Each structure stands twice: as C-alpha cells, then as structure tokens.
Amino acid sequence: MSYTIASNLKQAIKILKESDGKAQVIAGATDLFLENLPSELVDVSAVPEILGITRGKDFLSIGAGVTHAEAAASSVIRSEAEALSEACRIVGSPQVRNMGTLGGNVINAAPAADAAVALVALGAKAVLTDLYGSSREAFVVDLYGGYNRSSVDSSAEILMRFLLKPAQRGEGSAFLRFAPRAALALPLVNAAARIRVEQSLIKEARIVIAPAKPAPTRLLETEKLLLGAKPGLDLWQKVKSTASSEIEVRGSMLRCSEEYRCHLVGVLARRVSQQAVVRAMEAE
Numbered sequence: 001m002s003y004t005i006a007s008n009l010k011q012a013i014k015i016l017k018e019s020d021g022k023a024q025v026i027a028g029a030t031d032l033f034l035e036n037l038p039s040e041l042v043d044v045s046a047v048p049e050i051l052g053i054t055r056g057k058d059f060l061s062i063g064a065g066v067t068h069a070e071a072a073a074s075s076v077i078r079s080e081a082e083a084l085s086e087a088c089r090i091v092g093s094p095q096v097r098n099m100g101t102l103g104g105n106v107i108n109a110a111p112a113a114d115a116a117v118a119l120v121a122l123g124a125k126a127v128l129t130d131l132y133g134s135s136r137e138a139f140v141v142d143l144y145g146g147y148n149r150s151s152v153d154s155s156a157e158i159l160m161r162f163l164l165k166p167a168q169r170g171e172g173s174a175f176l177r178f179a180p181r182a183a184l185a186l187p188l189v190n191a192a193a194r195i196r197v198e199q200s201l202i203k204e205a206r207i208v209i210a211p212a213k214p215a216p217t218r219l220l221e222t223e224k225l226l227l228g229a230k231p232g233l234d235l236w237q238k239v240k241s242t243a244s245s246e247i248e249v250r251g252s253m254l255r256c257s258e259e260y261r262c263h264l265v266g267v268l269a270r271r272v273s274q275q276a277v278v279r280a281m282e283a284e
C-alpha cells in the first residue's frame with residue numbers, strides 16, 4: 001500500500017491523477033480505516049487549501065479539513081452557526097473529534113452524521129475541485145448518493161470547503177440529538193434547526209432530522225406550520241405532532257422501534273425549534 005501525506009492541493013491532485021482512479025483521498029481516517037482500504041491513499045489533512053475558518057462579508061467559509069474539535073472551539077462558528085458548533089461538540093469522543101473532519105463526515109454519508117445534519121439545516125453549500133482544477137458548488141444534501149453512499153468520488157474530486165450564510169439579525173440555530181449514551185454512541189435521532197424571527201413572528205424555518213432517509217431530511221410540513229406563527233405552547237404541541245407524523249422512519253432490533261423513533265422525532269423537532277427561536281429572539 002502507498003500512503004502519501006500531501007503538502008498542498010497541487011500535489012494531492014497530481015497523485016490522484018497519476019493513480020488513474022486507484023488512489024483515494026483520506027483525511028482523519030476515523031471512517032475510512034474501518035473499511036477495505038484502497039491500495040493508494042492521499043492524506044489531505046495537511047493541505048492548507050482545505051483548512052481554516054474565515055468570516056467574509058456575506059459568507060462563512062469552513063475548510064473541509066477542519067476537525068470537529070477545531071469547529072467546536074471556534075468562536076466564529078459558535079456565533080454564526082451555533083447548530084454546527086453544538087453538533088461538532090458531541091461527535092464521538094475527544095480522540096475522534098481531534099482527528100475526524102467535517103469533509104469526511106459529509107463524504108462518509110452516514111444518514112445521521114452529526115455535522116452533516118447541522119450543515120444541511122444551515123443550508124450550507126460545498127465547494128469541490130476536480131483533477132483538472134475545475135470547481136463546482138453543491139448543497140451538502142445533494143452530496144448524498146444513497147444509504148451510506150456519497151455522490152462524490154473521492155478518487156476524482158476533493159471537497160475543499162463549506163460556505164454558509166452567517167447568522168442574520170433575528171436568526172438562531174440549534175442542534176440536538178438523542179443517543180443511548182452521552183459519548184461514543186450513534187444517535188437514535190438527531191435534529192437541527194435554523195429559524196429567523198421578525199417582531200416575534202417566525203419568518204423563516206428549516207428543520208432537519210435524521211436518520212429517516214439516506215440524507216438528513218427537512219420536515220417541510222413542520223416548517224410550513226412555523227412560518228408566520230407566533231411562538232407559544234399551542235404551536236410547540238402542533239410542531240411535535242406534525243413532525244412525528246410527517247415522515248416515515250425505520251425501526252431496528254438493535255437500536256429502537258419505529259414507534260419510539262417517531263416519538264423522538266416529534267420531541268426533538270419541538271425542542272430544537274424552541275431553542276432556535278429563543279436564540280433568534282435574543283438576536284432580534
């Protein structure tokens with residue numbers, strides 16, 4: 001097996017190109033090392049072009065090589081994209097957060113990958129570059145190609161960064177998950193929300209839950225219910241019942257029954273929306 005630690009993007013692309021489809025990108029290795037490894041690996045975790053967190057005028061740019069630990073510690077991410085900060089804080093364990101990257105979390109394409117769920121709720125776009133230097137942008141949700149399958153071929157494209165709209169006035173976001181243990185456990189359900197309020201009315205809402213479909217899934221009926229509504233007990237009851245009935249979820253012998261997961265979807269959708277609204281009102 002050959003393993004090269006690329007020191008820049010040019011070198012990573014050169015190796016991928018010369019390997020003729022045999023080499024694959026690797027970052028923190030927390031997912032890829034559990035699989036059958038390809039014969040050639042290009043480690044991009046030190047490639048400067050995919051690192052760093054930048055706050056531009058109209059966007060927040062987060063490198064695909066940023067680790068969960070770096071994202072969790074970033075004051076910029078906490079103030080501009082709190083849902084992502086909360087998601088990264090809860091991934092795995094300190095060791096996993098120190099090695100695992102946001103890019104790997106998305107490309108590994110687990111339906112309930114924590115950072116991916118937050119990125120989808122935040123409406124993040126991914127920027128990718130191919131082996132000929134052409135760039136493309138795609139919504140994170142569109143990088144899912146099926147259950148545990150990415151639409152990105154990591155021998156032919158490199159995920160460079162994520163672009164997000166920074167939090168606007170009157171906007172708040174939140175992430176929550178329910179798992180059998182506080183650490184090192186896959187979530188039974190996770191949820192993220194991004195909500196904007198204006199004069200105490202909800203003007204925009206994105207609520208995402210997982211696992212339901214191959215990719216993190218927006219609760220469109222619940223979002224409709226929230227639009228134009230004034231937050232209050234009655235609304236939160238309706239959010240819970242609408243969320244738990246609007247999409248099909250699967251049960252499993254090992255994890256939990258379908259009924260229990262439906263119940264959790266309702267509870268988490270309500271709590272995460274409430275939390276995002278509280279933050280949105282504080283930012284009004």
Ligand SMILES: Cc1cc2nc3c(=O)[nH]c(=O)nc-3n(C[C@H](O)[C@H](O)[C@H](O)COP(=O)(O)OP(=O)(O)OC[C@H]3O[C@@H](n4cnc5c(N)ncnc54)[C@H](O)[C@@H]3O)c2cc1C
Pocket residue numbers: 024025026027028029030031032033044050064065090091092093096099100101102103104105106107108112113114115154157158159160184185186
């Ligand atoms: C013990 C343990 C606990 C875990 N707990 C959680 C958890 O609680 N929540 C959670 O969401 N995840 C969890 N994970 C999964 C994992 O840590 C994350 O998905 C992590 O973010 C993957 O990132 P990585 O850099 O390690 O990816 P890698 O393993 O290096 O790569 C994963 C995939 O992404 C591709 N890839 C990586 N970077 C790029 C890039 N820049 N461009 C193109 N392709 C790329 C690789 O080719 C590979 O296909 C856990 C894993 C372990 C081992």
